[in-house]
Amino acid sequence: MSRSPAPALTVDRDRASGSVLTGLLSSDLPRSKVLTVVLLAILLMLATTPFVFSGSQPLSTAAKICVFIVLVASYDLLLGYTGIVSFAHTMFFGIGGYGIAIASERLGATWTSVAVGLGTALCLSALLAVAIGLLSLRVRAIFFSMITLAVASAMAVLASQLSTITGGEDGLSFQLPYELRPAFRLLSEPVFGVAVNGRLIAYYILFFATLLTFLLLLRIVNSPFGRVLQAIRENEFRAEALGYRVVAYRTAASVLSALAATMAGALMALWLRYNGPDTTLSFSIMIDILLMVVIGGMGTMYGSVIGAALFVLAQSYLQVLMDAASKALAGVPVLPDLVHPDRWLLWLGALFVISVYAFPGGIVGRLRQAEQ
Amino acid sequence: MAEALLQLSGVHTHIGPYHILHGVDFAAPAGQLTMLLGRNGAGKTTALRTIMGLWQASSGTIRFGGEDITRNTTPDIARAGIGYVPESMGIFAGLTVRENIVLAARSGPVDSTRLDWMLGLFPALKRFWNLPAGNLSGGQKQMLAIARAIAEPRRLLLIDEPTKGLAPVMVRSMIEAFKALKAAGETILLVEQNFHAASALGDNVLVMDDGRIVHSGPMSELVADKNMQQRLLGLSLDAHQ
Amino acid sequence: MTDIAVESSASTEQLPRTKTDWLPLLLVPALALIALPFVGSGSTWVTLTVAGLAMGMMIFLMASGLTLVFGLMDIINFGHGVFISLGAYASLLVLGPLGGWVQADSIWLNLGLLLLCILAAMGFTAVVGAVFERVIVRPVYGSHLKQILVTMGGLIVAEQAIHAIWGASPIAIPLPATLRGAFIIGDVVMERYRVVAVGIGLFVFLGMQLLLNRTRLGLLIRAGVENPEMVEALGYRIRRLFVSVFVAGSALAGLGGVMWAFYRQTLTAGMGMDVMVLVFIVIIIGGLGSVGGCFVGSILVALVANYVGFVEPKLALISNILVMALVLIWRPQGLFPVARR
Numbered sequence: 001m002s003r004s005p006a007p008a009l010t011v012d013r014d015r016a017s018g019s020v021l022t023g024l025l026s027s028d029l030p031r032s033k034v035l036t037v038v039l040l041a042i043l044l045m046l047a048t049t050p051f052v053f054s055g056s057q058p059l060s061t062a063a064k065i066c067v068f069i070v071l072v073a074s075y076d077l078l079l080g081y082t083g084i085v086s087f088a089h090t091m092f093f094g095i096g097g098y099g100i101a102i103a104s105e106r107l108g109a110t111w112t113s114v115a116v117g118l119g120t121a122l123c124l125s126a127l128l129a130v131a132i133g134l135l136s137l138r139v140r141a142i143f144f145s146m147i148t149l150a151v152a153s154a155m156a157v158l159a160s161q162l163s164t165i166t167g168g169e170d171g172l173s174f175q176l177p178y179e180l181r182p183a184f185r186l187l188s189e190p191v192f193g194v195a196v197n198g199r200l201i202a203y204y205i206l207f208f209a210t211l212l213t214f215l216l217l218l219r220i221v222n223s224p225f226g227r228v229l230q231a232i233r234e235n236e237f238r239a240e241a242l243g244y245r246v247v248a249y250r251t252a253a254s255v256l257s258a259l260a261a262t263m264a265g266a267l268m269a270l271w272l273r274y275n276g277p278d279t280t281l282s283f284s285i286m287i288d289i290l291l292m293v294v295i296g297g298m299g300t301m302y303g304s305v306i307g308a309a310l311f312v313l314a315q316s317y318l319q320v321l322m323d324a325a326s327k328a329l330a331g332v333p334v335l336p337d338l339v340h341p342d343r344w345l346l347w348l349g350a351l352f353v354i355s356v357y358a359f360p361g362g363i364v365g366r367l368r369q370a371e372q
Numbered sequence: 373m374a375e376a377l378l379q380l381s382g383v384h385t386h387i388g389p390y391h392i393l394h395g396v397d398f399a400a401p402a403g404q405l406t407m408l409l410g411r412n413g414a415g416k417t418t419a420l421r422t423i424m425g426l427w428q429a430s431s432g433t434i435r436f437g438g439e440d441i442t443r444n445t446t447p448d449i450a451r452a453g454i455g456y457v458p459e460s461m462g463i464f465a466g467l468t469v470r471e472n473i474v475l476a477a478r479s480g481p482v483d484s485t486r487l488d489w490m491l492g493l494f495p496a497l498k499r500f501w502n503l504p505a506g507n508l509s510g511g512q513k514q515m516l517a518i519a520r521a522i523a524e525p526r527r528l529l530l531i532d533e534p535t536k537g538l539a540p541v542m543v544r545s546m547i548e549a550f551k552a553l554k555a556a557g558e559t560i561l562l563v564e565q566n567f568h569a570a571s572a573l574g575d576n577v578l579v580m581d582d583g584r585i586v587h588s589g590p591m592s593e594l595v596a597d598k599n600m601q602q603r604l605l606g607l608s609l610d611a612h613q
Numbered sequence: 614m615t616d617i618a619v620e621s622s623a624s625t626e627q628l629p630r631t632k633t634d635w636l637p638l639l640l641v642p643a644l645a646l647i648a649l650p651f652v653g654s655g656s657t658w659v660t661l662t663v664a665g666l667a668m669g670m671m672i673f674l675m676a677s678g679l680t681l682v683f684g685l686m687d688i689i690n691f692g693h694g695v696f697i698s699l700g701a702y703a704s705l706l707v708l709g710p711l712g713g714w715v716q717a718d719s720i721w722l723n724l725g726l727l728l729l730c731i732l733a734a735m736g737f738t739a740v741v742g743a744v745f746e747r748v749i750v751r752p753v754y755g756s757h758l759k760q761i762l763v764t765m766g767g768l769i770v771a772e773q774a775i776h777a778i779w780g781a782s783p784i785a786i787p788l789p790a791t792l793r794g795a796f797i798i799g800d801v802v803m804e805r806y807r808v809v810a811v812g813i814g815l816f817v818f819l820g821m822q823l824l825l826n827r828t829r830l831g832l833l834i835r836a837g838v839e840n841p842e843m844v845e846a847l848g849y850r851i852r853r854l855f856v857s858v859f860v861a862g863s864a865l866a867g868l869g870g871v872m873w874a875f876y877r878q879t880l881t882a883g884m885g886m887d888v889m890v891l892v893f894i895v896i897i898i899g900g901l902g903s904v905g906g907c908f909v910g911s912i913l914v915a916l917v918a919n920y921v922g923f924v925e926p927k928l929a930l931i932s933n934i935l936v937m938a939l940v941l942i943w944r945p946q947g948l949f950p951v952a953r954r
Contacts, residue, residue, distance in 0.1 A: 458843065
C-alpha cells in the first residue's frame with residue numbers, strides 16, 4: 001500500500017491541500033467514507049467543544065477523549081502493529097502523571113517544573129521499557145505479558161505505599177503555572193461568548209498535543225520501521241531470517257509506546273491538576289485500554305480514535321441511559337438488573353470477546369471491509 | 373493384484389504457504405521393508421507426517437489396510453496399527469525408559485515374550501530401565517524410540533532416519549535390529565539418507581525428489597545399477613565406502 | 614510387565630549419570646537461613662516461615678493447574694484468576710445454610726464445614742472451567758495474542774457476573790471458631806489456620822506427585838507436557854486429556870480460592886486477579902509446565918514476601934519482581950525447565 005488513491009478525504013479542486021493532507025496522514029488514509037465522516041466529526045467536535053457546549057462536563061469529557069486517544073494509539077503500536085501484549089501501559093501512563101504532579105508540587109507551579117517533571121518521567125519510562133525488554137529477551141516471548149503484568153502491579157503497589165512522595169492512595173493535587181489557571185485571561189473580551197481563560201488554553205494545549213502525537217504515531221507505523229514491526233507480527237521467524245533483529249525492534253517499539261503513554265499521563269495530570277493511583281495506575285484503566293483498542297480496531301491507528309471516543313462517551317453518558325432503561329423495566333424479572341448502569345462493563349466485556357472472535361479488525365476493520 | 377497395506381495416491385501437502393508434496397503416489401506392500409530415499413528437503417519427512425495425520429493432506433488419498441485414513445486424526449491413525457518414529461525420535465526425556473515403553477503399549481501391559489524379544493533386540497535398554505530417558509546417548513534414544521514403536525503389535529512401522537548422527541558401530545547394530553524385525557514379518561517404511569544401510573535392508577525402494585516419487589522398484593535393481601544410483605541419488609556407492 | 618531386574622554390578626560403570634537437580638531445592642532453606650539475621654528474633658522467624666509456607670501452599674494450589682494447562686496445550690489463560698474468585702464465592706453456598714457450624718465449638722464441625730466449602734468450590738469451579746474451556750479457550754488455539762485477549766475478556770465478564778450475583782461490595786466471611794487463634798509453643802506463635810493450610814497444601818501436592826508419577830494418567834500428562842504431538846502419535850487423544858487437566862486445574866484454583874478467602878476473611882471479585890500476579894511470577898520462576906518447579910517457586914515467592922514484608926513492608930511485591938529477575942538471569946527457562954521437543 002504505497003500511494004493509495006487519496007481523494008476519499010480530499011477536496012478534488014484543491015490538489016495541493018490534498019497532498020499536504022496525505023503527507024500529514026503519512027499516506028495512511030481512513031479508506032472508508034463512513035470512517036472519514038466519523039473521524040472528521042470527532043476532530044471537529046474536539047476542536048470546538050469549548051465554544052459549542054457549555055459547562056465543565058463536556059469539556060472534561062473531550063479532554064479525557066484526547067488523553068485516551070494518545071494512550072490507546074500508543075498501545076496499538078504495541079498490540080496491533082507489533083503483536084505484543086503488554087500490561088505495563090498504565091505504569092507508563094502513571095509515570096507521566098506522577099512526573100508532572102510531583103515536580104509541580106515540590107518545585108512550585110512553574111513551567112520549569114512541568115518541563116522537569118515531563119523530562120524526568122520520559123527518561124524513567126524509557127529506562128523501564130528497556131529494562132523490561134531486556135529481561136523478557138532472555139525468556140520466551142510469551143512471558144512478556146506475564147512479566148509486564150507483574151512489574152506493573154508491583155509499581156502500582158509501590159506508588160501507593162510511598163505516600164510521602166506520591167501522596168499514597170489519596171494522590172497529589174497541585175497548582176498549574178499561572179497561565180493555565182481559570183483566573184488567567186488571555187484576552188479581555190470573550191470570543192463567541194466564551195472567556196479565553198487558562199482553562200481554555202490548557203484544553204487547547206491538550207488538543208494540539210494529542211493531534212501531534214497521533215500524527216507522529218501514524219508516521220511511525222507507516223515508516224519502514226513500522227513495516228518491520230508488522231513483518232515481525234506476521235511471522236517472527238521469517239523476519240529474523242531476513243536479518244531483522246526482532247528483539248531490538250520489539251524493544252524499540254516498547255520504548256516508543258511507553259514514551260507516548262507517559263506523554264498521555266502528563267496531559268491527564270495537567271488537565272486534572274491531580275494525579276493518583278485511580279486516575280492513571282489502576283488495572284481497570286489497563287482493561288479500559290484493551291477494550292478501546294480491540295473494539296476500535298487493532299492495527300489501525302484510527303481505531304484508537306474511534307475506540308477512545310466511543311468508550312469515554314459511553315462511560316459518561318451510556319450509564320445515564322442504562323439507568324433510565326433499568327428504571328423503565330422495573331417490575332420485569334432479571335432485565336432491570338442486566339441493564340443496571342453498574343453492569344455496563346459486563347456488556348463491554350462480552351462485546352470485547354465477540355470482537356476478538358468475529359471482528360479482529362474492530363469497528364475500523366469492519367467499516368473498511370464494508371467499503372470494498 | 374491385491375491392494376498394498378499402505379497406498380498413497382496423488383497426495384499434496386501444504387505447510388502454511390509452502391507446497392511440499394506435489395502428488396505423491398506409492399505403495400508399501402505387507403511384510404516387506406520399503407526404503408524411502410531422497411535428498412534433504414525432498415519431502416520424505418513430510419510424507420511420513422502426512423501419513424500420520426500430523427500434517428493434513430490438502431488433496432489425494434491415503435489408504436491403509438483398505439480403509440481411507442486421509443482425514444483421520446493422528447490418534448485414530450495410530451490406533452489403526454501404525455507405529456511412528458519421528459526424525460527427532462520424540463523420546464519423553466523426563467520419563468524413565470520403562471515409562472516410555474509403558475506409555476507406548478496403549479492397550480495394556482506388554483506381555484513377557486514381547487518384552488524379552490524387544491529387549492533382545494536392544495539389550496542396552498534393559499540396563500537403563502529405570503533411568504530418565506533424557507540421560508541416554510543418541511543411539512540409545514533411537515533404540516528406545518524404535519522399541520516404543522514395537523511395544524505392541526503394529527501393522528506398519530514408519531521410521532524416519534534411524535541412523536542419523538549415529539556412530540558406525542551403532543549403525544551396524546541398528547541394521548541388525550532391522551534385519552531381525554524383517555525376519556519377524558513386520559511391514560516397515562523406512563526413510564534413510566545412508567545408502568549403505570538402505571541397500572543392506574530394503575526389499576523395495578522409493579526415491580523422492582521435489583515432493584514427488586521419481587523412482588520405485590526392487591532394491592536389488594537399484595543396487596546393481598550404478599548409473600541409476602548416480603542419476604537418482606547423485607552419489608555412487610563406491611565413493612561412499 | 615513394568616519391572617525387570619536391573620542388571621547390577623558389571624554394568625554399573627556404564628550407567629549414564631542420573632542428574633537430580635538439587636540446586637533449586639536448596640534455595641528454599643538457604644533463603645530461610647539468610648532471612649534469619651534480618652528478621653532478628655528466632656520466634657518471629659518461625660512465625661514468618663510458617664506464614665510463608667501457608668501462603669506458598671495456597672499459591673501453589675492456584676498455580677499448579679495453570680502451569681500444566683500451559684505445558685500441555687501451549688495455552689495461556691489470563692482468566693485463571695476467575696476460578697480463584699469463583700471458588701472463594703462458592704463457599705457462600707455452604708456458609709449460607711450451614712452458618713451455625715462456624716460458631717460451633719467442635720473442631721469436627723468446623724473442619725467439616727471447611728471441607729464442604731472446599732468441595733462446593735471445587736465442584737463449582739470445575740463446571741465453570743469446563744464451560745470456560747469450551748466457550749472461551751477452544752476457538753483460539755494456536756494464537757497466543759488472541760488467547761490473552763479472549764481470556765482477559767472472559768475475566769472481565771466473569772468478574773462482572775460475580776458483581777451481578779453477589780454484589781460489588783466486599784463480603785466478610787468468618788473463620789470457623791476452632792481454627793481461629795494460634796498455637797503457642799514457647800514464644801513461637803503459629804496461627805492455627807496457617808497450619809491447616811500447610812497441611813492441605815502438602816496433602817494436595819503429595820497427591821499430585823503420586824498421580825503424576827505412579828499412574829498412567831500422570832504419565833500421559835508428563836509426556837504430553839514434553840511432547841504433545843508424540844503422545845498423539847502413540848494413539849492417545851490429547852484433547853480429552855487437556856480438557857480434564859483444564860477442569861482439574863480450575864478446581865484446584867477454586868480450592869486455592871477458598872483457602873485464600875478464609876485467610877483474608879473477605880471476598881472481593883478482584884481477589885483472584887490480585888493474586889494472579891504472584892501466580893504468574895511463580896509459574897515463570899518454576900518453569901512453565903513443571904509442577905515441582907511450581908511448588909518450589911510458590912514457597913520461595915511466599916517466603917520472600919513474608920520476610921521482606923516484615924523487614925521492609927513497602928518492598929514486599931517489588932522484592933518478588935527482583936527474585937523473578939534473578940532467577941531468570943540464572944535460568945532463563947525457570948528453575949526446573951521442562952524438556953521440550
